[in-house]
């Protein structure tokens with residue numbers, strides 16, 4: 400019965416109804432007032448004037464080697480060999496990845512002589528191979544801008560819907576969930592819960608490429624207001640409530656970024672593989688194979704290896720009280736071995752379905768004083784609050800953050816006024 404009830408509230412939540420970019424005004428419109436010039440500005444691409452050139456953009460295909468691509472665009476064999484012989488730290492041609500973008504710039508003549516080849520392994524880095532009499536290589540980086548943004552939203556529907564429809568980064572939702580993981584049960588958000596969020600987006604050429612950090616949250620859940628105020632006491636950014644209590648616990652609540660819980664801890668459940676009733680002394684988080692698993696806290700690796708039921712697994716002792724274990728990994732991180740020390744959030748392996756598992760998930764097991772308990776129900780001691788010598792500075796920061804959050808127009812009023 401509990402399982403059925405539980406299934407009913409899997410993935411209830413968040414729709415950001417309203418989004419207010421603060422500093423992200425459309426820069427292009429600023430240029431609209433300028434006089435139209437007769438002469439066209441030269442088009443620059445990767446530092447090269449490409450007017451009257453042929454620019455071809457494509458993506459690396461599966462099993463495609465760089466040499467194949469270069470051959471296709473008539474790069475002379477002599478230059479291809481030089482590219483293949485480049486030192487690995489300049490350009491490792493073996494690390495060309497499918498689906499990454501490349502650009503070929505050719506002369507407009509009938510031969511289409513290749514002038515340059517550009518490979519972009521990520522949004523920031525790009526490598527330019529210039530083909531002249533010889534080969535020249537430039538490893539370049541685009542400028543990354545940090546833009547502070549604010550949003551406000553009302554819980555209405557599912558998390559996946561939020562991410563798809565609002566165009567808001569999954570990364571932001573994960574950070575948000577991580578900060579409040581101990582205050583709010585994200586499986587049980589209710590319609591009408593509302594939030595305001597200040598965050599820093601990383602941008603390259605005006606396009607978002609990631610989230611740097613969250614700079615403040617106000618969250619109203621079941622009519623209770625929660626604040627998250629960032630502050631660094633000298634050992635990294637942490638989040639605190641208005642009183643200066645840490646929102647973080649000694650252990651993270653989830654061993655992977657927030658996902659679907661496919662099976663909860665239970666004294667009796669029908670085992671999907673063995674087809675018998677037996678206790679499930681863990682929490683299963685379903686996630687795609689390869690999803691990184693993190694240690695929920697600092698600790699020492701007790702076991703890291705393979706067993707027929709567990710598959711690849713890691714067991715970590717955090718202190719005299721708490722021990723955790725992570726099962727069915729597709730892969731264990733290479734530096735995670737019995738006796739090694741791990742930090743909270745450190746990558747320890749990837750989600751898989753090794754051992755006794757029907758599909759990819761991590762089975763997360765939790766011991767308190769040597770007894771297996773439900774990780775989602777256990778009460779953990781909080782991390783250190785704001786210490787005496789930081790109290791003054793923290794209260795200044797708190798006032799700033801709260802003022803800034805209050806200035807964000809409420810999505811709630813907006814949504815319900817229009818109904």
Ligand SMILES: [Zn+2]
Nearest residue numbers: 681682683762
């Ligand atoms: Zn399990």
